[in-house]
Amino acid sequence: MKRQLEPPSQTTLVRPGGPGKPENAGETGLRSSSSASSRIRNALFPSSLSIRVRLTLWYAFFFLVLLVAMGTLVLIQVRRHLVDNADHGLKEELEELFEEIQLTRDQQEMVTRLRQRFSAHSHFHFQVLDEDLHVLFNSRFLANLQLPEPRQRPAEMRGGQFENIYLDELGKFRLLSLSVRDASATPMLLRAVSPQHALEREFRSHVWIFATLGPVALIAALIAGYLVAGHLLSPIKRINETAKLISAERPRERLPVENEDDELGELSTTLNNTFERLENSLDAMKRFTSNAAHELRSPLAVLRTEIEIALRKPRPTEEYRRVLDVVLAEAKRLGDLVDQLLALSRHDAGVQEMLxxxxxxxxxxxxxxxxxxxxxxxxxxxxxxxxxxxxxxxxxxxxxxxxxxxxxxxxxxxxxxxxxxxxxxxxxxxxxxxxxxxxxxxxxxxxxxxxxxxxxxxxxxxxxxxxxxxxxxxxxxxxxxxxxxxxxxxxxxxxxxxxxxxxxxxxxxxxxxxxxxxxxxxxxxxxxxxxxxxxxxxxxxxxxxxxxxxxxxxxxxxxxxxxxxxxxxxxxxxxxxxxxxxRAPLAAPPVSPPVGPPAGPPVNPPVSPSASPPVSPPAVRRHGFTIVELLVTIGIIGVLTALLLPAVQAAREAVRRVACQDHLRQLGLAVQNYQSSLSVYPPGGIFTGHTSWSVHGRLLPYLEQQNAFQRVHLDLDWHDPVNLATGVQKMRIEVFRCPSDPRSDELYEDDDEGFVATVNYGFNFGTWFVFDPRDDSCGDGCFHVNNYFGPEAIADGASNTLCAAEVKTFTPYFRNTANPGPQIPPNAAYLANFAGGAQFKLGPGRNENGGHTEWCDSPAHETGFTTVFRPNERVAYTHSDGVTYDIDFNSRYEGTSWTEPTYAAITARSFHPGLVNTSWMDGSVRTTAETIDLRVWRAISTRDGGEVCHSP
The missing domain is CATH 3.30.565.10 (Histidine kinase-like ATPase, C-terminal domain)
Structure with a gap:
């Protein structure tokens, strides 16, 4: 008996994140973020606004983003240009300073000449240092200021170095340091600084220009966008006004088509064709009603007339017999008419029998x-x-x-x-x-x-x-x-x-x-x-x-x-x-050629090329696009793509998920009907060989698949030549396929069985141990070889026990002859190491009998699943070909002559993101998150473990 996970009076689920934390917290977070983005979008662009206003706002929003991006790039380039100009000026001044130094013979003469020429410069200020960083010369501006210490000595410096410095309260300056040698080859450091006030003023003026013109451009864009949106939506307004005029009293009204080549023209044409079909349908309905009334009235009138004449006075027996014959004939005619009308109505409503x-x-x-x-x-x-x-x-x-x-x-x-x-x-x-x-x-x-x-x-x-x-x-x-x-x-x-x-x-x-x-x-x-x-x-x-x-x-x-x-x-x-x-082939009697001109005008008479010149088709007026219209169109396309694409993808996934759940629901109901008819649940195979028929094959008559089941010989292996000759193994049973699996419609090709159809839903074989042929003992699931369970065996309760779950077709798997033991594998690495010498079943084209899920076969790796790992958990194995595969594991063929038990790790996998769809023994269908607690996942797969756990 397993440890009691929850008290019987409480049916709750505890996840690894801690007590009280809901299993679907991740989904809740996603929904919260999605709803938050929806609230922000609705706050910015309320749905109560007209489409014209919303298009204008969207256009203005994109224009604003584009304007800010372009303005930022332009200002960055302007500032870079201003700084480059300032640096170029510093470099030229230092070159003049160096030329002056080259003309002197000693330091005393150099200082004298520099003071005469560079001491009182209006914009650039200079400093000369010797190789020990002692000041040899300072311009007048720097006499009372302290420049930052050089980072390197003159002999160590390579090339010029620019940097920004701040001098007390004088503000920001640009500093250039350059290492040179004088006439005597003595290293010295030349430094020049330039204030950045003018540069900052010029840059701020550019910022002010953009800040002033930006709102003006945005307002102009709003006005232009509003006008262009109105121009583009005006055909829709005309379509709406014309559509209001179309009614039963005016069914021949049609929408105007200004340009058949654009989207609105195509929409108008499509709607006009729809209106025309509706008008034709209404006319046909009126004709049908009138004709039906006439056809029904005629035999009724005959019946009434004959009966009234017969009742006016007593008549001979032969006359009554004649009247009854007429009444019978008309009644039969009336019955045939009603039967034909009923057949037509059944076809029209799609109620005809399944083909x-x-x-x-x-x-x-x-x-x-x-x-x-x-x-x-x-x-x-x-x-x-x-x-x-x-x-x-x-x-x-x-x-x-x-x-x-x-x-x-x-x-x-x-x-x-x-x-x-x-x-x-x-x-x-x-x-x-x-x-x-x-x-x-x-x-x-x-x-x-x-x-x-x-x-x-x-x-x-x-x-x-x-x-x-x-x-x-x-x-x-x-x-x-x-x-x-x-x-x-x-x-x-x-x-x-x-x-x-x-x-x-x-x-x-x-x-x-x-x-x-x-x-x-x-x-x-x-x-x-x-x-x-x-x-x-x-x-x-x-x-x-x-x-x-x-x-x-x-x-x-x-x-x-x-x-x-x-x-x-x-x-x-x-x-x-x-x-x-x-007998000679059929030949019609000879027909004499007609004499004289034909009666009536000819139909489609041949036209001589010289009869009339060819007529050119009418020219279609083309509309050019202005820049504003082009930007609006691009904005509309971007907005519609951003808004509709996720919704379309989500809707398609929702439809596929609902279809998948419907298939699982049909399987669950078929299991219930099987149990109601035979008092037991279907076995996972009979001990006649590993090719015994699966649960799926036994459920065919309860899935409205009588045509397929009539070909099945349950007393023979499914790949017995008698069964293979019927071709039933190639039938793609729709209820066995998940619409999200891209390979669900593929047939698996086997050298012995030929083509075999696959299945996307496996039945619950329990946690790890599957079957022991020595004593027919089976695992803790609900479907096993040579075992018939009734409702009394589901001690944990039908609503708390798994019946079936999604599996992926063509999943590679291991199969070897060693016995892994009853211990459940702790991880995928354990399985990969244990199965080192196993047969690796990869799939068609890679080796014989590759990974697959055949709906007619009974082993767990074909039509079942176990709960060794959580749903959608990746069980990775790197093959000798260098490719890493997501694999399953099976130690034996179930139901063969082997004398050791069978163990299997067949993971429930789904193409629906974040979850797997599951069917339960009570016939219900639920979605189970892939983050479910592994203890709970194993607990709900056992039929009599004593747990009271269920998936949310």
Whole structure:
């Protein structure tokens, strides 16, 4: 039994900093400093001020900083220039003094000549010292003054030395000392001083000029900044005024766009496009409401009429039966309409089932085609299916079947007797599909008048409707292109863009075909939900073609899209089903060329180069920038960057942290549901080998991963060939990945298992000791090999015991054959020394079986963690390659035939700064600071240690 850290009645946390000091004191300090800076910023530039005033203040602030910096630099240069001039004057005077000394023969003559010439100089004053520093000559000004003693004797001095001195109350002077030799080569020291009063006065005058002009310039900058800010913000004011006019009564109002090339022009254009989409949505909603009311009212009116007529007087039984048949038919029609409306609303609201099933597209398309053979034969339409490849996509088979059903039913419905309907499917690459999409449907190319050549009048006259554009899924995967083409009545060019609208049923020539007008709208919703596109091409009187492109499941790069093809299903002329491989390809009946001029104006007629000269695009008025505007722009960019960048980064990190916590919460709830179903918590593996399935693999059905769990054979090792053949080990389970880990989407490559997906959340294996295969004894955590714990085993309380925590993928680790013993390692150096002869598992590309965390494997170093060290603590090891790594340690494979116990130091690590997210046995999720007391961290990992501690 461990020492009681806290009395049971108090649930507190003590950190190393001392009693009563909160664990998150560092975070509190950061929040305090951040809030203090926010208060200072709000005090200087209150948010209650207008943007124009705040921009002006920010501009003035930066201008003031720039002005002070420039003024300081200029004044420093001015002072340096003044001092240099003074020093140059001293040097010239001493040179004249030395020339005079060179003309004398002895000291007496030298002193006499110097007194005559230099004794009463007005600005410079001189002193001559012999080699023993005795004064030989003083000018009159220095007769009663004492200059500082020289620092060196004349013979020791090299060159001239400048220094500043103060002479009693006379103020500051500049002193130059120079060592020379007279005509007899005797060393002597020449000294000259000059007062600094004039220099100081001149420097103060420059300071006064800057102090006077600075506020004037600042006030001028404030005024200019205010005017420029108003000029720059005036388009926003006009946008605001125009936006106020846009309402349900005036939906066609649009914002003015003065210059499409600047940011405000782009904003106005974007808002105008948004308003236009909203207007179109409102119009579509009105049309939908009107059409829905009409469609619902029609069967209700029929029901009411038939029932009222039947009730007017007694009628024969056959008449009542006829009325009931009509009522039943209309009720069925009404029910179908409601079901279709419900399906559309579910797609619009995003409530459709999760697209997690592998749907066999070829099998579904072939099955739906076969179901329509009899219908086509009864109508006299020849239904043909080309070779359909076997391929799979991620989605819902019921919706894909509905898509094919609607398209083929629509084609047969609008094809007259003797016509043809062709169903074809091909695997395309992304770039090939893009080229084909721009050229038109292959099926349509086979018919006269639907040529794919550049500039074809038929192609120019045939508008194309695209239901969706640029789906991310379609940009990264191979694509199946499905074409349903017919030789029916076709669709007029002006109605083609509306074929996917709800309740659209075309002109009167198509109106005799009974339907709700929702089939193609449902097709569009299904295709969009599966990340694909749908388009329609048609020519009036020559038929129509609907092309669907859907992204398939990933194909390995080594594969060349070699897929097994299904035999085509064809209805022969005598009504027998035959294999299309023994049949000629579909050919439409010959079409006679039109006689006479076409009816109506041509669509997109070709233009002759000589018909009219080219028209230049209208010139866009360019706005130049003044210096003030440029400075304001730079200031605005700097301010916005300084204000928004930290906020954006913090927001992104907050979103990633919340997503990570949500994943941990799902894992915790899955553990609870597992325990509720089986009365025990999931084991960390079964003693059938070190490759037994992990806790993660056993939780799949409780994480809405039934599709993955159906591939799992728990009675076999996870890397048994039977399990590997299913490919489940390569599935990236989203709930197992932390969005902040940059490598969470990478697959680990193993020579035996191939590619394996990783995990970012490890389960609690306890402090240090993990498993002993001799007696199935396990550590003090909650998940272990060959051990099933129930709630009664969590003696410390579910709310005080860890369930799972974050770990980093691809963390290098040691594994060796020695037994480290039950003592918990005191530090990383102990582990590094102990593991000197161990296998160092670094990672892919460095050696076999590198550092990794495989979600399907059960050892602690794969899917667990221990509390040897605190969260995010760096366990450094310098490898022989000279690189220092942050490592983990594992002494054994858990659950193997080894007869020694297993010990592991697997550290909980997170990419969220300063903390790790943790899940607890009661299903809650909390953030645990990396500075948590190590005693508390170990205490909350034990299931029955007797501690009453929890992380804040």
């Amino acid at each position: 997690t099933d592998e749907v066999p597209v070829g099998a579904l398309l072939s099955d739906v085609t076969c179901r329509f053979l009899v219908v086509a034969q009864q109508k006299g339409v020849r239904l043909t299916s080309s070779s359909i490849p076997n391929c799979f996509l991620l989605g819902q088979d019921i919706w894909i079947s509905q898509l094919f059903f609607n398209l083929i039913d629509n084609a047969i419905k609008f094809t007259p007797e003797g016509g043809d309907v062709l169903v074809s499917a091909h695997i395309r690459r992304k770039d090939e599909c893009a080229i084909r999409a721009s050229q038109g449907s292959p099926a349509m190319e086979a018919r006269p008048g639907h040529r794919a050549s550049q500039g074809s009048p038929a192609m120019e006259a045939r508008p194309i409707h695209r239901a969706s554009q640029g789906s991310p899924a379609m940009e990264a995967r191979p694509i199946i292109e499905i074409v349903v083409a017919d030789t029916g009545i076709g669709i007029p060019a002006d109605q083609l863009p509306m074929v996917f609208d709800r309740f659209f049923r075309g002109d009167k020539s198509r109106g005799h075909h009974r339907g709700t007008g929702l089939g193609l709208a449902i097709c569009k919703s299904i295709v969009k939900a599966h990340g694909g596109t749908i388009e329609a091409t048609s020519e009036l009187g020559a038929g129509a073609a609907f092309t669907v492109r859907l992204p398939l499941l990933d194909v390995a790069p080594s594969e060349e899209f070699v897929l097994e093809a299904r035999p085509a299903v064809v209805l022969s002329d005598n009504g027998e089903s035959v294999d299309s491989r023994h």
